[in-house]
Amino acid sequence: MRFVTKPDNHKTATLASQDTANALLDIATNMTKDDITDAIYRESYGNPDEKRSRVEDQLALSYYNKCAYCERLAKADIEHYRPKKKVVEDNTHNGYYWLCYEWTNLLPSCVKCNREGAKHSKFPILGIRVYTPSFLANAQLNLNHQRAENTPLLDEMPYLLHPEVDDPEAYFDFFNDPSGDGIRIRGIDAQNRGNETIGICLLNRQELRLERVENVINPFKQAAESAFAMLSIGIYDEDQFDQQIIFQLNQLMINAKNEKSTHTLLRKYIVKSHQNFSGIVLPYLSSPIQSIVLAAFKSI
Numbered sequence: 001m002r003f004v005t006k007p008d009n010h011k012t013a014t015l016a017s018q019d020t021a022n023a024l025l026d027i028a029t030n031m032t033k034d035d036i037t038d039a040i041y042r043e044s045y046g047n048p049d050e051k052r053s054r055v056e057d058q059l060a061l062s063y064y065n066k067c068a069y070c071e072r073l074a075k076a077d078i079e080h081y082r083p084k085k086k087v088v089e090d091n092t093h094n095g096y097y098w099l100c101y102e103w104t105n106l107l108p109s110c111v112k113c114n115r116e117g118a119k120h121s122k123f124p125i126l127g128i129r130v131y132t133p134s135f136l137a138n139a140q141l142n143l144n145h146q147r148a149e150n151t152p153l154l155d156e157m158p159y160l161l162h163p164e165v166d167d168p169e170a171y172f173d174f175f176n177d178p179s180g181d182g183i184r185i186r187g188i189d190a191q192n193r194g195n196e197t198i199g200i201c202l203l204n205r206q207e208l209r210l211e212r213v214e215n216v217i218n219p220f221k222q223a224a225e226s227a228f229a230m231l232s233i234g235i236y237d238e239d240q241f242d243q244q245i246i247f248q249l250n251q252l253m254i255n256a257k258n259e260k261s262t263h264t265l266l267r268k269y270i271v272k273s274h275q276n277f278s279g280i281v282l283p284y285l286s287s288p289i290q291s292i293v294l295a296a297f298k299s300i
């Protein structure tokens with residue numbers, strides 16, 4: 001997960017339309033959950049070759065085709081961050097039906113984070129649960145109260161972090177799985193929101209642990225090891241080898257700043273300090289080049 005800015009003007013024309021506002025007011029006023037339609041919150045193109053949707057494409061402008069939760073490049077479900085029809089943790093709750101078309105409540109989520117025992121209708125909170133929409137004196141919806149970054153929704157203090165509201169860098173670190181099965185993410189905040197988010201979206205599933213290594217570590221490892229092989233057989237001299245290592249380290253740093261990269265949060269974590277770099281990257285390198293690479297990292 002990484003922090004994302006999602007502009008309001010990326011909203012689809014349908015979501016922004018007066019017709020949708022009227023339909024939403026009816027749903028919110030009468031709690032007519034059966035009227036909630038994916039023709040509005042998803043808006044499929046109806047293309048026979050693939051199930052892409054207009055909302056998905058608009059979310060991809062800010063999320064660069066990545067899942068909001070795990071940062072894989074993946075086909076996205078249109079996920080209601082606050083579930084629209086029921087809440088697993090509270091069977092007296094009718095779901096956040098009044099947020100069914102709310103832009104800040106729509107996130108792109110891969111199937112693995114959203115279904116298959118993962119997030120779905122889970123929404124545990126630390127704070128005060130909101131059960132009903134807020135209306136103004138003229139019986140219109142209070143649109144400020146619809147937004148995830150505003151009270152009263154903010155006061156719910158959801159365990160699940162919201163990539164447009166919370167800064168994930170303050171909630172997570174990473175470490176190598178002790179049995180060598182990839183890289184694990186770990187919550188570090190006192191309120192346990194990081195760890196709860198990991199549990200809700202299954203962010204330590206094996207597929208993700210291994211993909212973090214494959215996408216983030218292996219390109220660097222292969223380049224560094226091949227430079228060392230060139231040095232060993234005399235094709236590179238010491239200077240050329242050092243330059244290659246510096247070049248590859250710079251690539252790591254550039255990719256960490258590139259929001260289009262997969263697993264941006266891990267990439268940022270790795271290059272943040274030589275301790276993080278040592279802990280995560282060095283164990284994947286052969287022992288002769290570990291100290292060389294660490295010294296090069298400290299030098300840049």
Ligand SMILES: [Zn+2]
Nearest residue numbers: 067070110113
């Ligand atoms: Zn995902």
